Each structure stands twice: as C-alpha cells, then as structure tokens.
Amino acid sequence: MSRGLRMTRQRRTILRIVETAKQHLDASQILRRARKIDAQIDRVTVYRTLKLLKRHGLVDELDLMHLEGEKHFYERKPQRDHLHMACLRCGKILEFESDLFDRLKGQIQRECQFHILVTRMEIGGYCAACRRTSAS
Amino acid sequence: MSRGLRMTRQRRTILRIVETAKQHLDASQILRRARKIDAQIDRVTVYRTLKLLKRHGLVDELDLMHLEGEKHFYERKPQRDHLHMACLRCGKILEFESDLFDRLKGQIQRECQFHILVTRMEIGGYCAACRRTSAS
DNA sequence: GCGTAGATGCAACCTAGTAGCAACTATGCC
DNA sequence: GGCATAGTTGCTACTAGGTTGCATCTACGC
Known part of the structure; x- marks a missing residue:
C-alpha cells in the first residue's frame, strides 16, 4: 500500500485476519476477530478496509451463492x-x-x-x- | 409449475416480464413493470416470486459484480x-x-x-x- | 359450486452496507 | 525529533434490499 494510502494499525489487523483465515469470512466475522486484537475497531472501518483491499486486488469478494443471506465473504487473492x-x-x-x-x-x-x-x-x-x- | 404450486395472475405477470426483458432487470425494475400491468401487485410478491423462479431453475440470479449497489439482477435461464x-x-x-x-x-x-x-x-x-x- | 392449501398484500422488521463529519494519526519534510 | 496535513477513524444516523407474520383472498381438484 502506497500512493497516499496509510498502513494503519486497523488495516494491518484486518489484512492479517483475512490472509491467515482458514475459511471464508464475512464482514461481521472479520469484525469480531479484529475486536479481539483491537477492541476499539469499528464496524465501519472493517467495511471500508475490505472495500479498499478489494479495489486494490489484495482480497477477492465472494457471494458463495448467497447460501446464508446476502452477505459477502472474503479471501486473500x-x-x-x-x-x-x-x-x-x-x-x-x-x-x-x-x-x-x-x-x-x-x-x-x-x-x-x-x-x-x-x-x-x-x-x-x-x-x-x-x-x-x-x-x- | 405443478406440485402444489399455483399459476396466479401475479406470477404470470412477473414471469412474462423476466422472459421478455431485453436487459437484465433488478427486483425494483420488475416491480415497476409489473405495476403497469397490475397496479395492485406488491413488492413482497415480486421478491417471493423471483425466489421461487430461481429455486425452480426458471430464472438465473446475477450480481453483475455489484456495479451499482448490492441488488440482484434476473434473466430467464x-x-x-x-x-x-x-x-x-x-x-x-x-x-x-x-x-x-x-x-x-x-x-x-x-x-x-x-x-x-x-x-x-x-x-x-x-x-x-x-x-x-x-x-x- | 365448494373446500382448502397455497398465494397475496400489508405493516413491521432485519441485515448489510454507506454517508457526513469532527477528532485523530501516519507519514513526508525540515 | 517536531510539525503540518492529507488521509483515516469512530461515531451516529441513514438507506437499500430483502424477509417475516398474519389476516385475507383465490386457484384448482373434487
């Protein structure tokens, strides 16, 4: 991440969670895990970070056929x-x-x-x- | 449609709209078109019918990479x-x-x-x- | 025609995701 | 190291898309 982007504590946490995950996680699972590491982290930050990581090709977003609701899942690219x-x-x-x-x-x-x-x-x-x- | 399913006025309308559509339509576009034919038809009926048609393999649901929001698009299978x-x-x-x-x-x-x-x-x-x- | 399982319409609700904005901070520059 | 500031965060409030519960209605087999 360069080009005016900052590697913040929160982003590092979220990225690490997605990269080390053994299964596909959705935003709320990622939030839950992130809070264990950094209790202050906000829901909104998770959504924003995932969007960013997706846009920069670091993670892929999946629907997994919407088996359970309309949420999205993420995996490292x-x-x-x-x-x-x-x-x-x-x-x-x-x-x-x-x-x-x-x-x-x-x-x-x-x-x-x-x-x-x-x-x-x-x-x-x-x-x-x-x-x-x-x-x- | 058999096996305890009924071909109602509303279902006929929705199915025809999806089958004759020239582009991919989302639920609210389908509702709008359906209302022109049958002004009483409800949003919920559209969602329920699309779910049914999808489950029975008559229509396919698309995300189209979520270019505009999180809605889904439908096309006849x-x-x-x-x-x-x-x-x-x-x-x-x-x-x-x-x-x-x-x-x-x-x-x-x-x-x-x-x-x-x-x-x-x-x-x-x-x-x-x-x-x-x-x-x- | 009648009975009834199945469908509809309405209102209320839920969940995932977004927007606005003031406060905070990573990073480049001296 | 200290400073300036563009970029980021965490709030709160909000929106969009879709679902649930339930009383009323109706397609369809007899």
Missing part, C-alpha cells in the same frame, strides 16, 4: 484463480483450480478484447457426499 | 449457460458462450463428483472500448 462450489444441501464450500478455467479466461481476453481484473465463478449444486445420500 | 463480463468503467454488461466453459463444467462434474444445478461466472474488467480510451 490467490496466485492462481480458482472457482467455488457451494453445496446447496450441506453448505460446504469447495475450491477448484483448472487449466480449462485459465484457458477460458485467456479466450475471453483474446476474443472479447476484455481486460480481466477480477473473476468470480461460483457453482451451486450437490457435493459428492450429499448426492449419495439422496434420490437425485 | 438460457438453454446454454453463458458468462457475464461487467466493464468496471462504463458499466456495460457483455455475455459470452464458450465451449471451454461447457467443458469446464463437465470437468467439475466428473472430477469433483459435484452435481451442478446453477453456475454463475462473472468477470470484472475493462471492455474493448474502455481499454482504448485509457492508459491501462
């Missing part, structure tokens, strides 16, 4: 993009990297002359376990 | 899935169908044993026109 599968029965989130995915993005850049900055691919359906325990 | 590109500068929405996209979905079904019901692939970036008129 990975080296290589992946897609998310959300099981509509058990709520499990799976990630998947694929050569075809990378090639698809390449095709879009070439054929549509579209300069890609963010991608979000989410799939809803039934995971292997849930398929087995049901008729469909 | 197409024969063949496509992905959406949203230009972060001019706001234009482009659609794209691709063999690679279909193959990627096939790969997921096979390799992850994941039964796909809905897919949502959205890409944010700069469209051809906006790329040309800017440094980046």
Whole structure:
C-alpha cells in the first residue's frame, strides 16, 4: 500500500485476519476477530478496509451463492484463480483450480478484447457426499 | 409449475416480464413493470416470486459484480449457460458462450463428483472500448 | 359450486452496507 | 525529533434490499 494510502494499525489487523483465515469470512466475522486484537475497531472501518483491499486486488469478494443471506465473504487473492462450489444441501464450500478455467479466461481476453481484473465463478449444486445420500 | 404450486395472475405477470426483458432487470425494475400491468401487485410478491423462479431453475440470479449497489439482477435461464463480463468503467454488461466453459463444467462434474444445478461466472474488467480510451 | 392449501398484500422488521463529519494519526519534510 | 496535513477513524444516523407474520383472498381438484 502506497500512493497516499496509510498502513494503519486497523488495516494491518484486518489484512492479517483475512490472509491467515482458514475459511471464508464475512464482514461481521472479520469484525469480531479484529475486536479481539483491537477492541476499539469499528464496524465501519472493517467495511471500508475490505472495500479498499478489494479495489486494490489484495482480497477477492465472494457471494458463495448467497447460501446464508446476502452477505459477502472474503479471501486473500490467490496466485492462481480458482472457482467455488457451494453445496446447496450441506453448505460446504469447495475450491477448484483448472487449466480449462485459465484457458477460458485467456479466450475471453483474446476474443472479447476484455481486460480481466477480477473473476468470480461460483457453482451451486450437490457435493459428492450429499448426492449419495439422496434420490437425485 | 405443478406440485402444489399455483399459476396466479401475479406470477404470470412477473414471469412474462423476466422472459421478455431485453436487459437484465433488478427486483425494483420488475416491480415497476409489473405495476403497469397490475397496479395492485406488491413488492413482497415480486421478491417471493423471483425466489421461487430461481429455486425452480426458471430464472438465473446475477450480481453483475455489484456495479451499482448490492441488488440482484434476473434473466430467464438460457438453454446454454453463458458468462457475464461487467466493464468496471462504463458499466456495460457483455455475455459470452464458450465451449471451454461447457467443458469446464463437465470437468467439475466428473472430477469433483459435484452435481451442478446453477453456475454463475462473472468477470470484472475493462471492455474493448474502455481499454482504448485509457492508459491501462 | 365448494373446500382448502397455497398465494397475496400489508405493516413491521432485519441485515448489510454507506454517508457526513469532527477528532485523530501516519507519514513526508525540515 | 517536531510539525503540518492529507488521509483515516469512530461515531451516529441513514438507506437499500430483502424477509417475516398474519389476516385475507383465490386457484384448482373434487
């Protein structure tokens, strides 16, 4: 972060939380964790910081098929993009990297002359376990 | 629609609006159009109906990268899935169908044993026109 | 036509996120 | 190190989008 941006205590805290998180966190979970480190930190600061990190490509925002309400989830931007599968029965989130995915993005850049900055691919359906325990 | 579901006047109206729309509409735009046909129709009915249509796979819900607020957009479920590109500068929405996209979905079904019901692939970036008129 | 499960409309509510603004502070410069 | 100040924070209040509870209405199978 440069260009007139400041690395404040709060931003450092929030960034660290997202970067070290083992699952996808939403804003209120991030706030809760941030408060454990810095009790003064405000809800609004969390929202503002996430927006900033997203705009600067440090974190990705996910909807995860809105399995539970309309909130957003965040994850540190990975080296290589992946897609998310959300099981509509058990709520499990799976990630998947694929050569075809990378090639698809390449095709879009070439054929549509579209300069890609963010991608979000989410799939809803039934995971292997849930398929087995049901008729469909 | 069967299985205990009723085809009411309101549902018919909403479904027709989404099916004949030339662009992606959000809930409030759908409400506005529905009221022109049936002045009594309620906001809540629109939300409930869209949820229902989504659940039954008749319409797809889109975020379109949340270019303007957090609302959702709807489109009739197409024969063949496509992905959406949203230009972060001019706001234009482009659609794209691709063999690679279909193959990627096939790969997921096979390799992850994941039964796909809905897919949502959205890409944010700069469209051809906006790329040309800017440094980046 | 009748009964009823299912749908609607209304009002109240909820949750996620945003705006305005005075007080605070990270950072560049001396 | 101390200072100036642009950038950031934490309040409070607010908005947008969507949901719930419930009494009333109605599509549709008989």
